[in-house]
Amino acid sequence: MATMANGDTMYYNCNICDKLNSTNRNLQRHIRRTHMKTKKIEHSCPVCPFVVNSKLSLRSHIKVSHVPLVSPIKHPCDQCGSAFSQLGNLKTHIKVVHHKIRIHKCEQCNVACPDASKLRQHVKAVHEKRRDHKCDQCSSAFAYASALRKHVRVVHEMKRDYACGQCDATFGYFQALKEHIKAVHERRKDFECTECDSSFSQAGHLKTHVKTVHERRKHFFCGECDTGFGTKSSLNLHVSMTHGENEKYNCELCVNTFKRRCSLKKHMESVHGMAQRRKCDQCDSTFAQPGGLQTHTRTVHERRKEHQCPRCDLSFSQEAGLRQHLRNVHEKRRDYKCDQCDDFFGSKASVQRHVRRVHLRIRDQKCKLCAAAFDTRHNLKVHVGAVHGKIRDQECELCNARFAYKSSLNNHFRTVHQK
Numbered sequence: 001m002a003t004m005a006n007g008d009t010m011y012y013n014c015n016i017c018d019k020l021n022s023t024n025r026n027l028q029r030h031i032r033r034t035h036m037k038t039k040k041i042e043h044s045c046p047v048c049p050f051v052v053n054s055k056l057s058l059r060s061h062i063k064v065s066h067v068p069l070v071s072p073i074k075h076p077c078d079q080c081g082s083a084f085s086q087l088g089n090l091k092t093h094i095k096v097v098h099h100k101i102r103i104h105k106c107e108q109c110n111v112a113c114p115d116a117s118k119l120r121q122h123v124k125a126v127h128e129k130r131r132d133h134k135c136d137q138c139s140s141a142f143a144y145a146s147a148l149r150k151h152v153r154v155v156h157e158m159k160r161d162y163a164c165g166q167c168d169a170t171f172g173y174f175q176a177l178k179e180h181i182k183a184v185h186e187r188r189k190d191f192e193c194t195e196c197d198s199s200f201s202q203a204g205h206l207k208t209h210v211k212t213v214h215e216r217r218k219h220f221f222c223g224e225c226d227t228g229f230g231t232k233s234s235l236n237l238h239v240s241m242t243h244g245e246n247e248k249y250n251c252e253l254c255v256n257t258f259k260r261r262c263s264l265k266k267h268m269e270s271v272h273g274m275a276q277r278r279k280c281d282q283c284d285s286t287f288a289q290p291g292g293l294q295t296h297t298r299t300v301h302e303r304r305k306e307h308q309c310p311r312c313d314l315s316f317s318q319e320a321g322l323r324q325h326l327r328n329v330h331e332k333r334r335d336y337k338c339d340q341c342d343d344f345f346g347s348k349a350s351v352q353r354h355v356r357r358v359h360l361r362i363r364d365q366k367c368k369l370c371a372a373a374f375d376t377r378h379n380l381k382v383h384v385g386a387v388h389g390k391i392r393d394q395e396c397e398l399c400n401a402r403f404a405y406k407s408s409l410n411n412h413f414r415t416v417h418q419k
Contacts, residue, residue: 012026014027014030017034019034021136075089079094095114106122133145163177179202184337188201193210199342217230221235238362280296283300307319307321328346357375362375363375366380367388372387382405
């Protein structure tokens, strides 16, 4: 049934659940998917066991994974190496890419298009800012029907048709797959900063770097302390790590989670009772499970390291530590990428330390004897020993000069003994 809203917009009303749809086509699709409970048709790949729920997804899979196997490319371009399955596509490629034919020019900017339809699409999308293709499942709107189809498939249907052949990662967009391969597996950084030596795998990362590092732009401000940041993700990290709004404290005895540590403490006292926790007889640590207490005693107080590395002389108190050592040191694996830059690390903890130190510049380890603050407890400990304790435990082997920092010893060796 068609109904009018606000006196000028027509909507199509579902007679079963009263959902409003922008077009009759969307209404029919809603009824078919939601109320008819029709069994999804599975489309099998003729080359491999891959199965999808739509012909479009199947075509995308075949295009990415099996084009050389099932559809031999017959029309190669003799100027750049590109190849096409249809002669018309090859002719269009040569005309647009190599001959630079752009006979339809935009009157409002310098863009030129190969045909009139592309020019009309450009004017509507760029200059008129029209978003005529609206998603009936959310508030998103798009300039092109193809963009809407991709949005529905990737966001709402959660389709990941583009699989990486070198790892288990899957993507909804082919461009995202290409960027993943270039950044993660090929480690390419084609976008170089003209103001410093930094380089990036994506143009967006370079733009963010220039705005935040060189131009010092800060468009995102913390509501708690007014600290400014160049990106929204940096602000979110700051809020969660500094103010703890997004931090969750998990109860070790049940499935409850809490936003504040004090709430967790009250829960433990009122629901489970602190008497249930097992206290270490050598320190003040307490544990909910006997296994946690045993592991604590074995690793902290007895300093037992029963997990020997098979490739070097190091040993570890826990098997997880040995596995991480093998990955990081011997296999040289760097599987964890910082989402603020292109640096890779061996563990999530290393990424978090990097973000705190480099991007958020958090200095929450404060010295009680002066106003100095540091990013790690180790650096604070070194500072206290060197500045306030006057400890000089870094000794030169050639002249017996002593220093507080290893960096000072190295600088002494270069300037005095390597002249």
